[in-house]
Amino acid sequence: AQKVTQAQTEISVVEKEDVTLDCVYETRDTTYYLFWYKQPPSGELVFLIRRNSFDEQNEISGRYSWNFQKSTSSFNFTITASQVVDSAVYFCALGHLYNFNKFYFGSGTKLNVKP
Amino acid sequence: DGGITQSPKYLFRKEGQNVTLSCEQNLNHDAMYWYRQDPGQGLRLIYYSQIVNDFQKGDIAEGYSVSREKKESFPLTVTSAQKNPTAFYLCASRAGLAVYNEQFFGPGTRLTVL
Numbered sequence: 001a002q003k004v005t006q007a008q009t010e011i012s013v014v015e016k017e018d019v020t021l022d023c024v025y026e027t028r029d030t031t032y033y034l035f036w037y038k039q040p041p042s043g044e045l046v047f048l049i050r051r052n053s054f055d056e057q058n059e060i061s062g063r064y065s066w067n068f069q070k071s072t073s074s075f076n077f078t079i080t081a082s083q084v085v086d087s088a089v090y091f092c093a094l095g096h097l098y099n100f101n102k103f104y105f106g107s108g109t110k111l112n113v114k115p
Numbered sequence: 116d117g118g119i120t121q122s123p124k125y126l127f128r129k130e131g132q133n134v135t136l137s138c139e140q141n142l143n144h145d146a147m148y149w150y151r152q153d154p155g156q157g158l159r160l161i162y163y164s165q166i167v168n169d170f171q172k173g174d175i176a177e178g179y180s181v182s183r184e185k186k187e188s189f190p191l192t193v194t195s196a197q198k199n200p201t202a203f204y205l206c207a208s209r210a211g212l213a214v215y216n217e218q219f220f221g222p223g224t225r226l227t228v229l
Contacts, residue, residue: 004157009155031214032214033214033215035217037220042222043203043205043222043223043225044205044220044221044222044223045158045205045207045218045220046220047217047218047219050215050217052215091157091158093157095214095215096214097214100212100213100214101146101148101160101163101165101171101212102160102173103158103160103218104157105157105158105159106157107155107156107157108155108156108157
C-alpha cells in the first residue's frame, strides 16, 4: 500500500523560530520519488523539492532543508528562521515508478508564522 | 509567462445543476490532472489525461466528467450526480510522465453548492 502521513495538522511558531514538518511514507516499491509542495493562501500549490529513493543526501536551499531517511521512511522538512511569508499549508507527496500518474498526497500541515 | 489558469475562482451552484470548471495551460505539457481538495485532507485525483483525446478516471471520478479536445485545455464538469461537490478544485499539468516530473498547479476553483 502507498500512503503518506503528515501527523501535524497545524503548527504555530513565532517569526525566527525553526520549525520541522514531518512526513512519513509507506511503499513497497524500491524506486519512488518524494515531493514537497507549498500551498499559500492564494491556493496554488508550488513545487519545492523532489527526492528519489536512491538519494539519501540531505538538501539545503537557503532557509529550507530536507532530511530523507529510508530507515524510518521519513522525509522531513525544516524551515530555519521562519518568516511570516512561510505561512502556508505544506504537502508531502509520494510518486512511484509503475503508476506514474498517481501521486499520494499527505493531508498537509498548516504552518502559521506569527510576527 | 507560462502557467496554468483556472476559471472561475469562485463558483456557486444550485443543487441539480451541472457546472464546468475551466483549466488552460500554455506550458506545452502533455499530461493534465484534476484534483479535489477538502479541508484537512490531501489532494484526491479525479481524472487525468496523458494526451489529447484520451483521459482516465482517477480515484473519485463518480459524478465528474472531462474532455481533452486540445492540448491546452482540460475542462471538468461537475454533474448533478456528484453528491457532495462543495470543494476546492485544482488543475495540474506535467511536462512528462517520468515519475520525477513534478506537477505544476493552477490557482484553483472553489465550488460551493447552495
